[in-house]
Amino acid sequence: MTADADRWVPEPAKDSGYGRTPFERDRARVLHSAAFRRLATKTQVHTAGSDDFPRTRLTHSLEVAQISREMGARLGCDPDVVDVAGLAHDLGHPPFGHNGEQALDAVAQPCGGFEGNAQTLRVLARLEAKVAGAGLNLTRASLDASCKYPWPRKPGTRKFGVYADDAEVFAWVRAGAPTGERRCLEAQVMDWADDVAYSVHDVEDGIHGGYVALRPLLDDPDERAALCADAAAAYSDEPTDALAGALDQLLADEVVRAVADYDGGLAAQIALKRMTSVLTGRFVASAVGATTSRYGTAPVRRYAADLIVPRTVRKQCALLKGMALRYVMRARAAERWYERQRQILTELVEVLTRRAPEHLDPMFAPLWKAAADDAARLRVVIDQVASLTDHGAVAWHRTLVADAG
Template identity: 85%
Template structure:
C-alpha cells in the first residue's frame, strides 16, 4: 500500500522512544535547514534589513505556517503537514523577491527558466544536505502539501511547480493524487494562508512604512475605481463593479477606517494591529465555515475535499493585494535599486558561468562537474545564485564582477 508517510529514499527506522510522527520529523527538518535560515535575509516586499518592522521571507513563512496550521487543524488536516507546507512554501525563492525571480527566469531560459515554486521542490528534494540524493527527503504528504502548482512548465502558464529534470520525484510525490492537477487540501489551505498573510501583512507593512495611505481610497471614487480595475486585471476574474462592492464593504469597516489617518503613534499602531488580526481571523474563519458547510464537519485531509472560500472574502483579499501592488510594489519597482537588483543577479550568473566550478560553493561545484551538458551546468549556476541571501548576492557581485 502506498503511504502518505513514505519517503523518496527509504530511511532506517528511528528510535520510537522519541514519540514523534513522520510529519513532525518533516517539520523539524525544514526548521533546521540552511535554506529556511537564509529566508531571514531574503526580500518579501521591502529589501531585507531596510527596516526592523518590515517582514522578510522568514517572518512571512512563519506567519503562513501559523495561519495554515490553525486553519488545517480546524478542518481535520494533520497540523504538522500544513505547518510544513507553510514553512517550506517559499524556501526556493531567490534574492530580491519577485524582482529577483523575474531576473533569473530570463537568464535561465536555456535550461528551462526559473520559477520560485519549482525551485522550492528542487531545494526540498535535491539541494538541501540531509539525505544523499534526496534533499530533506520529506514524506509524500508534506511534499505534496508544499506544492502550490503541481504541474510542469507549459506554454501560456506563468506558474508551475517542477522543472523537467525533477519530474521523477514529482511523479513519485503525486502517485496518490487523483488524475489531473488537483491540489491536496493541505496545499489549498497553505495557498489560502499565503494569500491571507501577504495581502493583510503587506498592507500593514505599507501603512506602517508610510508607503500606503487608505485615506485617498476612502474619499476618492475615481481612485477606488482605478484600484478595482487594477485588481480585475491582475488578481481576480471578477468584474470591476463586483470588486467595487467588496471594496466599499471593506472601506466602511470601522477597523479599516480607524487606520485611514495612521500617524505612527501608539494608538495608531494598536488600531493597525487590530485591523490586521481581525481581517486575518475573518478570512480564515470564512473559509473554514464555507468548507464545512459544503463538505460536512467530519475531519478532512489530502483529497477528501476542496477548500471553499466565499467570493466576497476572496475579493477583499484580492483588493488588499491590489493595494500593495498599486501603492507599494509599483512605487518601489520604479526605484533605481530595483533595476540594480536585476543587474546584480544577471551579471552574477554570467560571471559564475565563466568561472565555474572554481567560484562555486563546495556544495555546487561537484554538481557542476557532473552535469552532462551546458543546460545542466547553467541550472547548477542558477541553483547557486538562487540560494544566496540579498546581502550575499551583493557581496558575491562585488567580488566576482566589480573587482573582476
C-alpha cells in the same frame, strides 16, 4: 497513512524515545535547514534589512505556517503537514523577492526558466543537505502539501511547480493523486494562508511605512475605481465593477477606517494591529466555515475535500493585494535599486557560467562537474545564485564582478 508517510529514499526506523510522527520529523527538518535560515535575509516586499518593521521571507513563512496550522487543524488535516507546507512554501525564492525571480527566469530560459515554487521542490527534494540525492527527504504528504502549482511549465502560464529535471521525484510525490492537476487539501490550505498573510500583512507594512494611505480611497471615487482595475487585472477573475462593491464593504469596516489617518503613534499602531488581526481571522474563519458547510464537520484531509473560500472574501483579498501592488510595489519598482537588483543577479549568473566550478560553493561544484550538458550546468549556476541571501548576492557580485572589473 503508509503511502503518505513514505520517503523518496527509504530510511531506517528511528526510535529516539520521543515518539515523533514522520510529519513531526518533516517539520523539524525544514526548521533546521539552511534554506529556511537564509529566508531571514531574503526580501518579502521591502528589501531585507532596510527597516526593522517590514516582514522578511522568514517572518512571512512563520506567519503562513501558523495560519495554515490553525486552519488545517480546524478542518481535520494533520497539523504538522500543513505546518511544513507553510514553513517550506518560499524556500525556493531567490534574492530580492519577485524582482529577483523575474531576473533569474530571463537568464534561465536555456534550461527551462526559473520559478520560485518549482525551485522550492528542488530545494526540498534535491539540494538541501540531509540525505544524498534527496534533499530533506520529506514524506510524500509533506512534499505534496508544499506543491502550490503541481504541474510543469506550460505555454501561456506564468506559474508552475516542477522543472523537467525534477520530473521523476515529482511523479513519485503525486503518486496516488487524482488525475489532472488537483491540489491536495493541505496545499490549498497553505495557498490560502499565503494569500491571507501576504495580502493583509503587506498592506500593514505599507501603511506603517507610509506607502499606503487609506484616506484617498475613502475620499476619491476615481482612486477607488483605479484600485479595482488594478486588482482585476492582476489578482482576480472578477470584473472591476464586481470588485467595487467588495471595496466599499471593506472600507466601511470600522477596523479599516480606524487606520485611515495613520500617524505611527501608539494608538495608531494598536489600531493597525487590530485591523490585521480581524481581517486575518475573518478570512480564515470564512474558508473553514464554507468548507465544513460543504463537507461536514468530520475531519478531512489529502484528497477528501477541496477548500471553499467565499467569493466576497476572495474579492477583498484581491483588493488588498491590489493595494500592495498599486502603492508599494510600483513605487519600489520605480526606484533605481530595483533595476540594480536585476543587474546584480544577471551578471552573477553570467560570470559564474564562465568561471564555474571554481567559484561555486563546495556543494554545487560537484553537481556542475557531473552535469551532462550546458543546460544542466546552467541549472546548477541558477541553483547557486538562487540560494544566496540579498546581502550574499551583493557581496558575491562585488567580489566576482565589480571588483574584478
